[in-house]
Amino acid sequence: MSERTLKIALPAISVCLFLVGWSFYVRTAEVSAFVLPPPEAILVALIEMVQTRELWDHALVTVTEAVSGFLIAVGLGISLGFIMARIPPVEWAAKPFIVLLQLIPKIALAPLFILWFGFGLESKIVIAAALAFFPVFSNALQAFKSVEPGDKDVFTILQANPVQRFYLLDVPSALPVILTGTEVAVVLAMIGAIVGEFIGGNEGLGYLAVAHLQNLAVPELFAVIVILAMVGLLLYTLIGRLRQSFSAWHVSSETA
Amino acid sequence: MPFDARQDRMEINVSGLTKVFGDGPSAVTAIKDADLTMERGEFVSLLGPSGCGKTTLLRIVAGLESPTEGTVEIRGNAVWNGTRRSAAATRPVSMMFQEARLFPWFTVVENVALPLRIAGVGRKERLERATAICETVGLKEFLHHRPNALSGGMRQRASLARALVTEPQLLLLDEPFGALDAMTRDALNIELMDVCARANVTTILVTHSISEAAFLSDRVVVLAPRPARITAMIDMPFDRPRGLELQQSMAFQKMVGELRQKLSEGE
Numbered sequence: 173m174s175e176r177t178l179k180i181a182l183p184a185i186s187v188c189l190f191l192v193g194w195s196f197y198v199r200t201a202e203v204s205a206f207v208l209p210p211p212e213a214i215l216v217a218l219i220e221m222v223q224t225r226e227l228w229d230h231a232l233v234t235v236t237e238a239v240s241g242f243l244i245a246v247g248l249g250i251s252l253g254f255i256m257a258r259i260p261p262v263e264w265a266a267k268p269f270i271v272l273l274q275l276i277p278k279i280a281l282a283p284l285f286i287l288w289f290g291f292g293l294e295s296k297i298v299i300a301a302a303l304a305f306f307p308v309f310s311n312a313l314q315a316f317k318s319v320e321p322g323d324k325d326v327f328t329i330l331q332a333n334p335v336q337r338f339y340l341l342d343v344p345s346a347l348p349v350i351l352t353g354t355e356v357a358v359v360l361a362m363i364g365a366i367v368g369e370f371i372g373g374n375e376g377l378g379y380l381a382v383a384h385l386q387n388l389a390v391p392e393l394f395a396v397i398v399i400l401a402m403v404g405l406l407l408y409t410l411i412g413r414l415r416q417s418f419s420a421w422h423v424s425s426e427t428a
Numbered sequence: 429m430p431f432d433a434r435q436d437r438m439e440i441n442v443s444g445l446t447k448v449f450g451d452g453p454s455a456v457t458a459i460k461d462a463d464l465t466m467e468r469g470e471f472v473s474l475l476g477p478s479g480c481g482k483t484t485l486l487r488i489v490a491g492l493e494s495p496t497e498g499t500v501e502i503r504g505n506a507v508w509n510g511t512r513r514s515a516a517a518t519r520p521v522s523m524m525f526q527e528a529r530l531f532p533w534f535t536v537v538e539n540v541a542l543p544l545r546i547a548g549v550g551r552k553e554r555l556e557r558a559t560a561i562c563e564t565v566g567l568k569e570f571l572h573h574r575p576n577a578l579s580g581g582m583r584q585r586a587s588l589a590r591a592l593v594t595e596p597q598l599l600l601l602d603e604p605f606g607a608l609d610a611m612t613r614d615a616l617n618i619e620l621m622d623v624c625a626r627a628n629v630t631t632i633l634v635t636h637s638i639s640e641a642a643f644l645s646d647r648v649v650v651l652a653p654r655p656a657r658i659t660a661m662i663d664m665p666f667d668r669p670r671g672l673e674l675q676q677s678m679a680f681q682k683m684v685g686e687l688r689q690k691l692s693e694g695e
């Protein structure tokens with residue numbers, strides 16, 4: 173068999189084995205269905221759920237929160253990263269806050285944001301943004317700082333103005349590293365939105381998961397988790413694609 | 429010759445130039461008390477062993493590194509005011525670095541067109557001009573490649589094309605062809621000499637090759653290390669235009685011998 177087919181076949185086989193093993197274990201070991209339902213029960217719940225309007229409304233809320241938070245984090249992270257890389261005194265002044273904020277588990281701030289911004293979308297967007305901010309910011313700061321001095325010399329010789337420097341040199345050199353940060357950030361934004369929904373409000377997939385838990389609807393709870401995983405995967409893949417297309421120049425290729 | 433006319437032809441004036449990197453016991457004197465004046469259209473080579481301050485001298489003239497002492501003037505304008513560089517004084521300067529310094533996010537032709545883009549030349553015109561110059565340095569088949577996909581020599585050609593695309597009046601070249609094979613090197617040297625003569629370009633070339641220096645230059649400046657300084661300036665009295673056959677002549681061989689002698693005296 174070729175490497176190509178193996179690379180598709182093997183993961184499929186391992187997943188199938190895992191599911192069969194799971195199903196078999198639940199039946200033979202007499203695990204309570206409240207603790208661990210068999211995969212087929214989860215599948216049934218999932219199929220029923222995706223046919224309801226309700227699920228999609230909740231999913232849309234979560235995606236809106238995560239994506240808005242993510243975009244805010246990207247905007248703020250890149251601008252602050254650039255400003256601090258360009259004007260070191262700003263970084264020095266901000267340093268204590270940066271270190272402090274980095275040390276606090278940001279998720280611990282979630283209840284505070286609910287208190288300040290209410291139970292609606294806004295507080296979840298803020299939580300998502302707070303979590304997603306750091307990977308973008310620290311990668312942007314690092315990337316803008318490490319633009320090659322020799323490359324800057326070329327732009328000095330060419331008498332480029334600051335705007336030209338920014339979009340012809342700084343942004344393209346920093347972009348691959350920044351985009352790596354955004355891959356991490358989008359996952360964190362999802363976590364932020366879900367945790368926010370756990371804590372307060374009555375919308376979103378996080379809320380739905382808690383609601384199913386309270387009703388002891390365990391297969392449905394698992395189904396929500398599966399959907400959350402899918403949404404997360406979708407966002408991550410989108411960003412990953414974006415990164416690949418932007419940093420195509422890093423692999424030597426004549427078609428890119 | 430009236431005084432003003434002579435003043436008008438004065439292109440570069442380096443005087444008492446000293447550069448010290450760092451301070452205290454770890455201080456390195458990269459160049460000491462260098463004087464150099466060049467007329468418009470003159471071709472001068474800096475010849476010397478590794479580490480004798482050739483790149484540093486070039487970078488100070490280009491406005492990339494500030495001098496510790498001394499002055500640099502380009503057409504009567506001071507390049508440095510203390511440690512502040514004057515953008516206006518260095519406007520006619522184009523420089524090619526020891527490394528190709530191409531940008532991986534642009535294709536070859538976009539890299540070559542970059543100086544024109546920064547100068548505000550429209551897309552169509554700048555790509556036409558960049559394509560033309562790429563063809564003269566033998567990059568015709570590689571226009572739309574990424575620099576990463578090029579060999580070291582090809583990258584160096586692209587870098588030369590980028591330095592020439594603005595039709596500069598003052599060209600600073602830091603070991604431009606070090607990475608090239610002898611034949612390509614000859615071809616590009618002829619091309620370079622042609623461009624410089626045609627547009628009356630003033631050129632400073634850093635090189636390790638004695639015969640390259642003798643072949644291309646009106647004058648060769650010999651530097652010596654520890655302490656880094658200028659030890660000799662020798663005119664190359666060969667008629668122009670020069671062809672490769674010049675290198676076979678007795679007079680040329682004699683000049684190369686003399687340069688080698690001066691170089692070893694500095695050691």
Ligand SMILES: Nc1ncnc2c1ncn2[C@@H]1O[C@H](COP(=O)(O)OP(=O)(O)OP(=O)(O)O)[C@@H](O)[C@H]1O
Binds near residue numbers: 479
């Ligand atoms: N930015 C710097 N900081 C400290 N020392 C430096 C710096 N740049 C150059 N030097 C030192 O100055 C001296 C001259 O360096 P320079 O690069 O001008 O030599 P060079 O003649 O161009 O050598 P090569 O032929 O190897 O390119 C060297 O000893 C080098 O270590």
Ligand SMILES: [Mg+2]
Binds near residue numbers: 482483484526602
């Ligand atoms: Mg050098």
